[in-house]
Amino acid sequence: EQERKGKLAAINRAMRYVNSEIVVFSDANTLLNEKCIINLVRHYKNKKVGGVAGEKRVFTSEGEPGGEGAYWRYESFLKKLDSDLYSVVGAAGELFSIRKSLYTPLKENIILDDFVQSLHVCLKGYVVRYEPEAYAMEKASISLADERERKIRISAGGFQAIGQLINLLNFFRYRTLSFQYISHRVLRWTLAPLSLVMLFFSSVYLCISLNSPFYGIILALQLLFYTLAIIGSFSKLKFFYLPHYFCFMNYCVVKGFWRFVLGKQGVAWHRAERH
Secondary structure, three states, rough: OOOOOOHHHHHHHHHHOOOOOOEEEEEEOOOOOOOOHHHHHHHHHHOEEEEEEEEEEOOOOOOOOOOHHHOOOOOOOHHHHHHHHHOOOHHHHHHEEEEEHOOOOOOOOOOHHHHHHHHHHHHOEEEEEEEEEEEEEOOOOOOOOHHHHHHHHHHHHHHHHHHHOHHHHOHHHHOOHHHHHHHHHHHHHHOOHHHHHHHHHHHHHHHHOOOOOHHHHHHHHHHHHHHHHHHHHHOHHEEEEEEEEEHHHHHHHHHHHHHHHHOOOOOOOOOOOOO
């Protein structure tokens, strides 16, 4: 084909020719550990397991800040908690597997196809397990500008996914899964940046109107955090860079929201340059 339609279109075509019971998905720019497949498929002994999410590991060059790597370690920690409670809520496209019979051909305009696909497995009554000993290795983006485009795309896809997975908001039907989905994903995408803004301005108001030392301390801590974030924009010390990366992530959520609302986010990846 002359037109670049994205990864999902290619997967939809390829799945017509797949005959194996288990299908493993990965990205072209990732390296997998030696026993990756073995560690993934062993979970399928349990008939309730419909998918298995691997771990994503990001490596940075020596002396560089590790915001991206720290973020994925945090995500892996949450995936483990989700899996232990009930099911992983959305697998990363770098490495996950599902039963072939549970594959859902998605519309080619879906941005986060891996996330939506893995949750369709859950909607069919199965669970997705997490396997830390099956991991995909990827080097960090060369610059924050490259990573910004990637995060904005993911954020736009997150808002799109809320509409695609509207049934998961029905707590009375899906209970634990709905709780996990809403708390881990929906609230993070929709309320986190707004909450930070509201916290700051409410702290300013309460500090001035009540003249309270308590609210003064809360405001001072926020100002200190944002000062560290500003310093982190040009410092390579992790102590400064992690607050900067936190603010950067929330900025990308806001940008992704507007890109989704305006319909300006394409489905094809614009690959971030990596070391």
